[in-house]
Amino acid sequence: MEIATLTRRRPAQDVARPPHAARRLRLGLPGLALILLALATLAGFVIYPTYPNYDSYYSLLWGRELLHGTAPSFDAYRSPTEHPLAIAFGAVLSLLGDPADRIMVGATLASFVALAAGVYRLARVAFTPVVGLVAAALVCTRFDFPFLAARGYIDVPYLALVVWAAVLEAERPRRGWPVFALLVCGGLMRPEAWLIAGVYFLWVAWPASWATRVRYAALTALAPVIWVLVDFAVTGHPFFSLQHTSGLAEELGRTKGLAQVPGATVQFLKNLDKAPVFYAGILGFLGAAWAAPRRLAMPAALLATGVGTFFLVGIAGLSVIDRYLLVPSLMVMVFAAVAIAGWSMLERGRLRTAWMVGAVLLVGYGVAFTATHVNLQVFRNQLTFRGDAHASLQKVLAEPAVTRARRLCGGPLSTPNHKLIPDSRWVLKAGAGDVVARADPAQARRIGRGVALYVTDRTALLSQALADPTDDPLDSVPLPGFHRIAVSAYYGIYASC
Numbered sequence: 001m002e003i004a005t006l007t008r009r010r011p012a013q014d015v016a017r018p019p020h021a022a023r024r025l026r027l028g029l030p031g032l033a034l035i036l037l038a039l040a041t042l043a044g045f046v047i048y049p050t051y052p053n054y055d056s057y058y059s060l061l062w063g064r065e066l067l068h069g070t071a072p073s074f075d076a077y078r079s080p081t082e083h084p085l086a087i088a089f090g091a092v093l094s095l096l097g098d099p100a101d102r103i104m105v106g107a108t109l110a111s112f113v114a115l116a117a118g119v120y121r122l123a124r125v126a127f128t129p130v131v132g133l134v135a136a137a138l139v140c141t142r143f144d145f146p147f148l149a150a151r152g153y154i155d156v157p158y159l160a161l162v163v164w165a166a167v168l169e170a171e172r173p174r175r176g177w178p179v180f181a182l183l184v185c186g187g188l189m190r191p192e193a194w195l196i197a198g199v200y201f202l203w204v205a206w207p208a209s210w211a212t213r214v215r216y217a218a219l220t221a222l223a224p225v226i227w228v229l230v231d232f233a234v235t236g237h238p239f240f241s242l243q244h245t246s247g248l249a250e251e252l253g254r255t256k257g258l259a260q261v262p263g264a265t266v267q268f269l270k271n272l273d274k275a276p277v278f279y280a281g282i283l284g285f286l287g288a289a290w291a292a293p294r295r296l297a298m299p300a301a302l303l304a305t306g307v308g309t310f311f312l313v314g315i316a317g318l319s320v321i322d323r324y325l326l327v328p329s330l331m332v333m334v335f336a337a338v339a340i341a342g343w344s345m346l347e348r349g350r351l352r353t354a355w356m357v358g359a360v361l362l363v364g365y366g367v368a369f370t371a372t373h374v375n376l377q378v379f380r381n382q383l384t385f386r387g388d389a390h391a392s393l394q395k396v397l398a399e400p401a402v403t404r405a406r407r408l409c410g411g412p413l414s415t416p417n418h419k420l421i422p423d424s425r426w427v428l429k430a431g432a433g434d435v436v437a438r439a440d441p442a443q444a445r446r447i448g449r450g451v452a453l454y455v456t457d458r459t460a461l462l463s464q465a466l467a468d469p470t471d472d473p474l475d476s477v478p479l480p481g482f483h484r485i486a487v488s489a490y491y492g493i494y495a496s497c
Contacts, residue, residue: 063090187223284339411450
């Protein structure tokens with residue numbers, strides 16, 4: 001029987017292939033693909049000069065505040081959750097001056113290349129090299145992931161750390177401290193890694209000695225303890241991040257009841273993976289569970305842990321957004337790759353041929369879906385907008401009239417809401433109280449004089465001034481007594497002294 005030999009020996013085509021040909025497939029093709037991906041990523045970095053997102057800019061600002069000997073402004077109006085490792089990285093980059101924001105994006109893009117390589121390696125170890133190549137290709141063609149990297153999202157390096165931790169464990173079960181080291185770094189970037197580290201501790205501690213268990217327990221607790229200590233040192237509240245995040249989620253309407261979480265899980269996975277990959281992932285999981293159940297242990301564990309974490313996030317009242325399902329979405333891609341290339345696990349025969357025919361039909365469905373649902377011009381427009389808008393902001397804030405008005409009028413620079421605060425602060429090298437939001441009730445008295453930034457471009461208006469349901473259109477209307485002193489392609493500056 002074909003399935004009986006599945007986990008005991010290589011497929012027939014691998015056995016028959018000469019050793020040098022096997023090495024070429026294992027080393028040559030994946031290596032070439034990695035080089036091409038790195039070159040394409042570098043080209044994208046140069047052609048589309050994007051800048052960090054809201055959260056990442058705050059990591060740079062907080063890192064710069066640390067270097068200046070001041071406490072990071074964690075409690076700024078609608079500031080994001082702090083991430084200790086990102087702040088440390090932001091502090092290092094801040095030493096480089098103005099180019100630090102672009103370097104942060106470059107580092108995130110490099111993390112994306114590492115992520116694709118990690119997904120390949122994980123799928124290869126769990127299944128076959130062909131499955132690994134297909135899984136990596138799926139990651140690269142789910143445009144949400146490279147787009148996150150192009151905006152400097154912390155999620156991408158976090159995913160790379162988690163995936164490579166899984167690779168190390170899959171290659172050598174109960175490997176121990178190298179896996180914990182990666183999870184500790186991941187846990188200083190996103191708290192979801194705490195649960196992954198806890199599950200891993202239960203796995204490795206069971207057969208270990210008590211001395212080893214104590215060491216592993218210390219490693220498991222290291223990331224959350226550091227996070228709590230940072231919160232306490234800066235704010236005086238050890239659980240500031242948890243309280244701040246839940247409060248902001250409720251304010252922005254991102255919370256969901258427990259009954260809504262299952263539906264949101266399915267919908268978010270479909271959005272991240274796209275429908276053909278999501279359904280292929282289900283088929284691939286079932287196929288792997290039937291054909292080679294022992295091989296799916298690591299991807300299945302990450303999938304279950306990631307979905308479980310998402311449920312806990314919903315129960316805790318934190319923001320329920322699709323980015324919290326990025327780890328499960330990667331595992332869905334791995335299982336989708338099994339559906340497409342799982343035939344490579346089988347010996348030659350009718351079952352393998354039938355699987356290959358089904359895979360061709362599945363790929364055809366995916367191609368047809370992509371051709372009718374995906375518009376690449378939308379992604380190009382978004383990337384172009386990110387670079388052009390930032391250049392426009394730099395230009396208008398650098399106008400001599402703006403510099404003079406900021407010096408003479410005495411008030412802060414106000415923006416419509418919180419969206420443009422970190423970008424403006426970074427460009428102006430300004431402190432937390434120097435750039436404020438007109439949407440912030442606490443700033444009502446201060447915004448009556450000073451300099452006011454307004455968004456004038458339609459695309460920028462929808463993404464930066466009217467992006468949230470709570471945004472008030474009146475905050476984008478010039479205040480009485482203010483007159484225009486500078487304009488650029490996307491923004492206008494008004495002043496009142």
